[in-house]
Amino acid sequence: MDIMQAFSADNVRFVFEGFYMTLKVAAISIVFSFIVGCIVGTIRYTKLPVVSPILAIAVELLRNLPLLLIIFFSRFALPDIGIKLGPMNATILALTLFEGAMIAEIVRSGLNSIDKGQIEAARSSGLGYVQTLWHIVLPQGLRRMMPPLVSQFISLLKDTSLAIVISLPELMHHAKIVIGQSYSYTIPILFLVAMLYFAVNYALSLAARRMESRLV
Template identity: 55%
Template sequence: MDFSGAFSWVNIRFLLEGLWVTVQVAGISIVLSFIIGGLIGLVRFAKIPYLSKIVGLYVEVIRNLPLLLIIFFTYFALPQIGIRFDIFWSAIVALTIFESAMLSEIIRGGLNAVPNGQMEAARSTGLSYGQGLWYILIPQGLKKMLPPIVSQFIALIKDTSLAVIIALPEVTHHAKIIYGQSTNYVLPMFVAMTLLYFLVCYALSLVAKQLELRFK
């Protein structure tokens, strides 16, 4: 083991560059998957004829596929039908497809957990179905959704490491390059990756705790 050599400034800067890519990919994927997953969850909850069943089929298919397969499909298979993304956006598209399906079920479950009488009460006051959903059900359901949503976001951050298979220059990829220089760097790089992933995920969990307190 050679911690001093592994943690030279050049290597640390290289790792941080990879971490920045990880944060970018995770951040964009979180926003996109939350928006798409929210829409899918609302459609399934509303039980819109035909559309809800079609969306439900999409969710069931995606949830039962490994993320690695979706990453491969996005980067290697889509170009065969003329849809091309670079490595960065291939990772984002794959993560968004997978995580939006997961989040849609969390959101649908959170809305289903709100008593039916809440919507009935909202409609009796003159609110439309959409207004009752937005002003009554979603705020109540969000309290139940928040912990699993944050857990899913943390899982998404860790899942970015799977994109190393398509050579996304994120933190795991950069760590592999560094410990490829010397076997003495393997343990130091695993220690470094552990700390970096922990710090990012722990920071997100702290934000989540503050949000939970705010919504109580």
């Protein structure tokens, strides 16, 4: 096992280029999936006629499909109906749909956990439904959503590795190419990949704890 050759400047730079793509795709997907999840989860919480049941079906469908299948669909099936997406955009779309459905359930559960007595008290004091939702329900629900939301974001970051199957030049894709140069690079390069994933996910966990403590 030649560690020095495995960690040559070219190899390390190539791995970090893949890591940059992983972070880029994850960041965009986190933003989009959070927006989608908040909107869908809030609409489901309000139980709007017609709209909420349709969204409930969509959420359950996406949550119970393998993410890999959704990635394949985004990359290879959508072109049949005239929507052609490159590996990056196909991955972002798939992650946004899948993780958005997961986040929607987190948001809905967080909002439902708020004591109904507080909502009734707010309404009786003259606040409208939207005002109650914005000023009473959402702030408290956010505190309760924080741990599962961060766990979902961490899962999303790790799930970007599945895009290797559609040749997205992300971290695992580049690591595989480096390892292909020599099997003696396997352990050092995979260790580097593991440390990169760990560093980002641990930082997310620490940031979430700090944010949660400020919200209390």
